[in-house]
Amino acid sequence: xxxxxFYKLELLNDSLNKLQxxxxxxxxxxxxxxxxxxxxxxxxxxIYVILSIIEIPFYIFILPCMAxxxxxxxxxxxxxxxxxSVKHKALDIVSSYKIMEFIKxxxxxxLYTLI
Numbered sequence: 001x002x003x004x005x006f007y008k009l010e011l012l013n014d015s016l017n018k019l020q021x022x023x024x025x026x027x028x029x030x031x032x033x034x035x036x037x038x039x040x041x042x043x044x045x046x047i048y049v050i051l052s053i054i055e056i057p058f059y060i061f062i063l064p065c066m067a068x069x070x071x072x073x074x075x076x077x078x079x080x081x082x083x084x085s086v087k088h089k090a091l092d093i094v095s096s097y098k099i100m101e102f103i104k105x106x107x108x109x110x111l112y113t114l115i
Contacts, residue, residue, distance in 0.1 A: 061112055065105055073097040 016022065076097045077090045084090070 058112075062109075065108070069098050069101050069105075072101055 016026075073094045077093050080093045081087055081090045087093075
């Protein structure tokens with residue numbers, strides 16, 4: 001071992017003696033801290049899993065609504081694209097039509113959240 005390592009160990013020992021703490025106490029505290037961190041990660045994981053399970057009915061409800069909005073807005077886009085000589089993609093029509101249709105569907109979303 002080098003002298004530098006001995007010097008650092010001596011400094012550590014002196015510091016621990018001044019604080020009146022033993023190496024066993026430090027090991028015990030490190031073990032408690034590791035256990036606490038493990039339990040915290042485990043609890044956060046369980047919370048995310050439970051929330052994901054709770055959200056499944058919402059996705060069952062919203063996916064058909066999104067498909068409906070996509071289908072209606074695509075029909076409107078093709079209709080407006082055929083009428084216009086200026087538009088190339090008509091993405092503004094898609095977004096505005098989705099907003100208008102979602103406003104019509106908003107009462108269903110509100111009622112679903114009350115259930």
